[in-house]
Amino acid sequence: MVEPHITLDTASLSPVEEKLRGPLEEQLTSALQAATDKITHEYADEPVDTVIVRLLEQTRAGLHPDIAAGFEPDQSELRRVAEAIVRTA
Template identity: 45%
Template sequence: MQELHVSLDDAQLSTAAQKLHEPLEAQLSSALQRAAELVEQDYHGESATEVGARLLEIAKSSLHPDIAAAFQPDPAELDRAARAVIEASRE
């Protein structure tokens, strides 16, 4: 499966988050990638919407609560990630 990457928009980040931009992106990307691996291993025909919800739930569970609360990925990007997981599970 392709590597998933979270990109943050500096304009939408607080001053503190802007200073931590790169490590924050790395942490979010890592959490999402790990979630994708887990969901792919346990995929049983769920819809992209269900896979996306699982991705977000699992990714958030591995983050600090403050970071998890603020992590609101773009729905279209989360859908793309979910579809990538579904495709990878079919290979």
Template identity: 55%
Template sequence: MQELHVSLDPAELDPATQKLREPLEAQLSSALQRAAETIERDYHGESVAEVSRRLLDVARSSLHPDIATGFQPDERELRQAAQAVVNAARS
């Protein structure tokens, strides 16, 4: 499974969040990576769309509620991550 990384656009962040950008990216990336590993182990033929939804749900469940609420990953990138999970699970 490829390493997943979340990047935050500095232009979309308020000044306080900009100061915390690197640790926040690390936390989000870690949550998404753990979610992908969990789903890959428990994959039972779900569609890429379902895996994408599960990735977001599982990743959010491991985050502080305030961070989870604000975690809105790019849909295209989330779908690519879901496709990678599906491909890895089928291998």
């Protein structure tokens, strides 16, 4: 089972984002984990690049629209999660 976790880069956060970092990381991680679980369950031999797109779409769908609009995950980390889904399927 894939257990992704999101950690925000503190160097790129505004003062407000820094104050909200803990709850924001929890919300992002929860949305990514839910997306990972759903995609793992529904996986049907898609290529890694397709899984990456689905992960991003599903994660954003699980977030408040304002947070989703600003959510730009590290693509290499998203690929790592997608590759783990493909490998374990």
